Amino acid sequence: MFTQLKEKIIAESKKLGIDKIGFASADSFEALKDSLVEQKKSGHTSGFEHPVIDERIYPDKIFDQPRSIIAIALAYPTRLPQPPQKIRGEKRGRFARASWGIDYHDILNERMARLIDFIKRESPETDGLTFKPMVDTGELIDVAVAQRAGLGFIGKNGLLITEEFGSYVYLGEIITNIPFEPDTPITSQCGSCTKCIDxxxxxxxxxxxxxxxxxxxxxxxxxxxxxxxEFRPKIRTIIYGCDICQEVCPYNKGKNFHFHREMTPEPDVVFPLLKPLLTISNKEFKQTYGHLAGSWRGKKPIQRNAIIALANARDTTAVPQLLKLIEDDPRPVIRGTAVWAVGELTRSANQHLLDFLIDRQSKETAEEVLQELTEVIAKLTE
Structure with missing residues (x-):
């Protein structure tokens, strides 16, 4: 009875702008439990994951009588439609590709809501149908669901890799009580390749x-x-995210898909000028960057990363602004990072700079800032 509905859903998904769709059983992901427990015990988790491991692997703990999980994938672009404007003497930072365009959570949730509406209209049994859509802030592990649903395989970098789009895909899933016939999972195709690891x-x-x-x-x-x-030089001028393990993956070579208008990156936004970020207001930040997935933690991490990026870019013209942050910014993280950046950008100290830093040291109360001041002053007086 639901075979025909599944075929209709697959056809409709293409009309809705869903690039891949698959169907998985709602059985437990018990095989992942030991690994998840070990990861948490080892301190290898980020803290952004759903905190209850059992709810991540047992769909019946978060949904009444789950029968199937519908997995979807949307491909996102990897290259800008045109480069950002070049401004003499100004350095730019960069948001990783997964933060280009409108926040992918919003895009996926909109697609899944429309898909659920279609299923409700087309289902031969309209009473008692239930659905629970989620994107990576939900309980289930997106890549595990997508792999079971046959969308792709999980690479050695932990990302889902699809045949058509590589790993440049956003993932979402819908738990439902409809018993769809599951698709065939895909096993790893990485072979002996270790580029992402190396x-x-x-x-x-x-x-x-x-x-x-x-x-x-x-x-x-x-x-x-x-x-x-340890990590400050390694982020280079990236102010949000990291693409390295995707960029080096052979399955991603030549992949660049501009299928969705909402994902079109604005070059001057996703490659922003760094110095203006140091003094941007909350209102300006929200207006300019609020639609990006990379804005979810607010402006402070972005500003901190912009300071680090200026140091990594060797932009000595930023030193006056950094000194002002050290003197005036109320946030210890920003003051401390600015102190470090000044130390990185100053090859030889002049007495005026040393006097300034020593004066700030005498007035500073935040431990993390005092530590940076002590180290930079020692470095500049050697």
Missing amino acids: LCPTSCLLGDGRMNAQRCLSYQTQTKGMMPK
């Missing part, structure tokens, strides 16, 4: 599709405290 600058990939999320640069750009010194 070229990860922080060695965060564990080799089996898992990672130490605490070492992932994408995670580090989303934290709100002081970024550990």
Whole structure:
């Protein structure tokens, strides 16, 4: 009875702008439990995941009588339609590709809502149908659902890799009590390739599709405290996310799809000028960047990352602004990061700069800022 409905859903999904769709059983993901427990015990989780492991692997703990899971994927672009405007003497940062265009959570939720409406209209049994859509902030593990539904395989970088679009896809899923015939899962096709593991600058990939999320640069750009010194040079001028393990993957070579208008990146927004970010107001930040997935943590992490990016770009013209942040900004993370950046950008200290830093040291109360001041002053007086 539901075979015909499944065929209708697949046909309709193409009309709705869903690039791949698959159907999985709602059986438990019990095989993942030991790994998830081990990851949490080892401190390899980011803290952004759903906190209850059992709810991540047992669909019946979050949904009444689940029978199937519908998995969808939308391909996103990897290249800008045109480069950002070049401005003499100004350095730009960069948002990773998954934050180009409108926040993918909004796009996927809109597609899934329309798909659910269609299923309700077309189902031969309209009474008692239930659905629970989710994107990566939900309980289930997106890549595990998508792999079981036959959308692709899970690579050694932990991402879902599709035949058509590589790993440049957004994923969503809908739990339902409709008993659809499941599709065939796809096993790993990575073979002996280890490019993502070998070229990860922080060695965060564990080799089996898992990672130490605490070492992932994408995670580090989303934290709100002081970024550990080890990671600061490694983010280069990326102010949100990281694409390295995708860029080096052979399955992603030549992949660039502009299927969805909402995902069209604005070059000057996703490659923003760095210095203006240091003084941007909350209102301006929301107006300019609020529609991006990369804005979800607010402006402070982006500003902190912009300071680091200016240091990595060797932009000495930013030093006056950095000194002003050290003196006036009320946030210790910003003051401390600015102190570090000044130390990176100053090859030889003049007495005026040293006097300024020593004066700030005498007035500073935040431990993280005092530590940066102590180290930079020592460096400049050697």
